[in-house]
Amino acid sequence: MFDFPPLEGAAFGIAAWRREVAASFVPLDVHPLGDGPFWARSSRTDVGEVSVFRIEHSASIVARTPKLVRRSPSDLIKVSLQLEGEELVEQDGRAALLHPGDLAIYDTSRPYSLRFEGSTSLLVFTFPRGYLDIPRDELAAVTATAFPLESPLGRVVNPFFVGLAHSLTELPGANGQRLARTGLDLLMTLLSTQLQQGVPRDPRRQLLHEMLDSIDGRLEDPELSPATIASAHFISTRHLHAVFAEHGITVAGWIRERRLEHIRRDLADAALADVPIARIAARWGLVNPAHFSRLFRTTFGQSPSEYRSATALEPASSAPRPPVLADERRTASSLR
Structure with a gap:
């Protein structure tokens, strides 16, 4: 199911990767673990307001601190689906350990942390919070909750998101958007089922x-x-x-x-x-x-x-994202 080829191209060092995650997601504190040099590679596909990232990197801790939340507010929702290695997601007083095939959701409007003890490969899906038809406090009840691959809904939803990452580059425009919407509908089913366990x-x-x-x-x-x-x-x-x-x-x-x-x-x-x-x-x-x-x-x-x-769509692309030098980033920003 996880037959992704290795990401190619030059790897990011730690400084370049911190700049990259701030530009692609939200500002985050990233700290390497272990004695070896840090490295990371990523690719990105955008379909409307839904973005799909494929990421590989060495051991590290990633944190969205209260200070960063105050400094750079965001309503972006992120879904992590583990491909290789393990990921510990912590938010709202809960912790979820993800194994290959598992997924979890977290909210960039509040602090969270991610811990990767070894080299890892994962998919990250991002979209505006408004795409989820549930109040913010209800969403906070299901963040940092592991949705295992080997669960009744996980056997349907999790492989769909893997297939979505595979297929979006070949289905730009309206077809890709329909596929992305189907994925978000399935995610809502997953979250609603989890919430309703406490409703009775x-x-x-x-x-x-x-x-x-x-x-x-x-x-x-x-x-x-x-x-x-x-x-x-x-x-x-x-x-x-x-x-x-x-x-x-x-x-x-x-x-x-x-x-x-x-x-x-x-x-x-x-x-x-x-x-x-x-x-x-x-x-x-x-x-x-x-x-x-x-x-x-x-x-x-x-x-x-x-x-x-x-929001008029451009053709989807999943080309690996190379490191961006500081002067190149300033030039790109001036053209936006």
């Missing part, structure tokens, strides 16, 4: 999940509101707002966030490039173009048309 013991949390599912199925309805949701679940609007408040979110805010996130995905979808923006927004319940445009710009810092143009 907590009726309010179970009610929250039922209401989140209900909202997600009715986002296209312009009349969707706290009152209609409360009525559908036979509770008062006061009770509804209280359940959401326990998780640090509001009902109206969650509906707005999910609608905008679905619209953002559709605007980046090459298969929908010819569909008018107003029609995409209306499909997700935002029928007033001027109101939608203001919401989108406030949330994402760009107009819908600017965002669509900025």
